[in-house]
Amino acid sequence: MVESTMGIEASPENEANDEENGQKRSASLWRTPGYPSWFTSDTASAIGAAMQGFGVSLVSYKISGSLIAAGWVPTLTSIVRQLANVLGGTIVDRHDRKNLVIVNCIIGVLLWGTTGILLLVGSLTFSVFLAIMLTSSLFTGCLGGATDAMLRSIIDSREYPKARSVNEGRDATITMIGNPVGGMLYLFGAWVPFIVSAILYMIAGISASQIRISKKLTMKSTYSPEGKHSGKEAIASFCTDFVDGWRFVLTSKIMLIFIITTALVNFGMNGAQYSIELSLVGRGINPVLLGLVGPATCIGSLTGSLFSGHYGDRMPAGLCICATGIISTVAYIPLCFTDSYHAIVLCSIIIGLPFPLYNAMVMGFVFSKTPDELQGRVKSVMSVGVQLLSMFSSSAAGYAVTHLGFISTIRLFVIVLFVAAAILLASKRVRRIPVSSLWHKIDLHA
Template identity: 45%
Template sequence: MTDITDSNTTDNSPADGSNTRSATVVDDRSDPTTDTITSTATAETPITAATNTTASTSPARTTHASLWRNPQYRAWFTADTASAVGLAMKGFAISLVAFSLTKSLPTAGWLATASMIAAQTADVFGGTLVDRHNRKRLIILNAICGAVLWGAVFALLASGLLTFPVFAVVIVAASTINGLLGSATNAMLRSIIPTADYPKAQSLNQGRDSVIALAGSPLGGVLYAFGMWVPFAVASIMYAIAGISAGMLRVDEHVRDMIGRNGERNAANDTSAVARGSFVDDFVEGWRWTLRRRTLMTLTTIAALLNFGVNGIFQSVQLQLVGSGVDSVRIGFVSTAVGAGMLIGAVIAARVCDRLAVGTGLVVMSVAALATLAPMIVSDAYPVMLVSSLLCGLPVPTINTLLMGFIFAKVPTKMQGRVNSSSNLMCLLPTMFCSAIAGSLLPTIGFRMTVALFLLALAANVAIVLAMPAVRSIPAADRWNEAEL
């Protein structure tokens, strides 16, 4: 599933659609608040199959300290971090470049919407692709495409040859490729660490994302001030580093071929691959599996409302500031405020994620998300935007860690890509139109009324969480084996 703010799962920036790193409520790297519930991816079942498979195939030890001692995790973390930095650099500049080329807020907003539609449409099939092919190769291919495409934008901007149609084509192409291949990173993590270490790994990812959000947008604003092409040059370099780091991974992915369709190992011959069905069969199997999990369906609804509300408000803030002529550095500080809140929130998440019940955390954090953004309905002053952004970042890491950890633990290894893509689509379907809605409404009804619309989605989410016993009763990590997805 997708993060409220980044995740990875995924490519959270409007240009990549993303996804996918957390069950984040937002799948957009340009806005750190988009990677919370996914995705992922992005923010990631049958209880017995998922648990047994992980325990027997994961090469890492079960202690949290083993994460940094595991060279495969270090290589994975480096690749993931490099791509996250690249996303932050180019994600910040996309709206500014689009507006500078067209002088139109609706056009800039619809470009972000078009990129998300392309990404999510591709991601529908990307999950099946990731489950059928070598994930390491897909990660490297995605990094190569990112380096080439954003390098081309850098070259065209530096030479003064970039036009809006060309820019739009590159954005949509990058989003489509990321939708097809981006979920491979999170899906591969299940082959690197055991389920017991995932809450710790997710809290580390949230802290890392918070630091990037804290420094990334101001740095992007400074780089943009030096030249519109500079953030894209840095993004291209970061994708190249991600590809090199992914090339250092040495993970045996053949374990997926030894797992039957019921999620159990092939007892007859552990060394022989189970015959695969067609692409269509695997695609349908992933959707059928996802749609039959009632709790998962409820969680995706919650994520969809959170993503739509939080992302919509932050898209409104960004476009409002761009349209008002605010300089790029001050615009970047809004994301810095979110990052500061997420950094504090990541510290809290690391302390409570192992023992806080998922249901309790969802209730508290959903109310907090609504309360922290409500002040913007009465004031559009820049200090109010900064304070609300800071406070809104606090609950994001905990929501991501709890939801993504629970879903990750309940989904079998062989199904990670398909469940991630199907749940991402449902989580992010309304969010695809946040930029277009914000860009269209701001010139007509103003900032406060636009924010009020997105706050209604957050209020609806609070009502659903309070009204659903199945969600409120999801236990802490040590009792996930007793819960059903």
């Protein structure tokens, strides 16, 4: 039988032990068997993606000679990745996740190693490069969720806030240094970032092979609308598993609230950041100053992740989620009245502060409460939901800045952020989420 965390009630003895051992559990994250290998693999993959990601547009333009063609490559790859992601969660839940991670890493080694070699010998054509990019996006969408889904079987659910905070800080660091490092590698040759990426994916695959996985995943089960999980050995059809994943999410009011609010926050924040970038470009600002806006947000995120990692497992998750919603709204208020560059940089730092804590609490709570056999599907459904609006944030920002001006555009996006914060504050389900040591008492479908 596959264990489920839904609806489990703790005895008074276990509850007391949870309180007394909370700090011990938090400190033991890095001593958890399998976690260091998992983190190494995930980090190597993230850096590898950043390295090859930097050179995509440059190489596209170099081999095609067309800005239009170069601009279409990220768009097409994003579309393919999102379409594949819809089915990716079901694929992840129906197969051994460790093997899927290794396969994804092997594909990364082959694709980016081939790209680097073809660039080195001058034989890479635009059609081949586009095919490589689309293939990479297809496999990333189908298999990329296996890494996060596997985490549920490695660490204790109460370690999720800390683990998410560590990931947020790591991602902020990679984002901050990824482009400069990628640029330095590109100076040595257009092929270098891709070869480095292939090497990093090789490291990720080797590390993944060392991960220890709980045997809880050796049995498959299916989700029933009543909220119970049967231990039947017969594997349901792909379509049935796919529907079960969507049903699990869409029948949970609290997950629907998180999807709606996160989608609004993503749209509002990304729209505001695109508006800032477009406005500064339109004003002809120095490229060096323009390039500091992104790292400013990363600095805020890195600072926020340090706070979240230290205090996240000690604070009530619901209150933290509501507080981060308020901060994300307040962060852009100065830009509703001024377009000063210094105000833009300051607001960019502030907007980065709440999101590590928000992600640690929301994603940590949801995935700690999601049964092992549904991890991939729930991640897939939530990813599609929260990114749906943000796909249009750049076009909305471009239209609004052009026709309404910078300040009026920021005001519109602040309204979107305000609506998201209001929904969070109005929800008793969200406000009453306790500290992570008591998450076992909460039912996602209550």
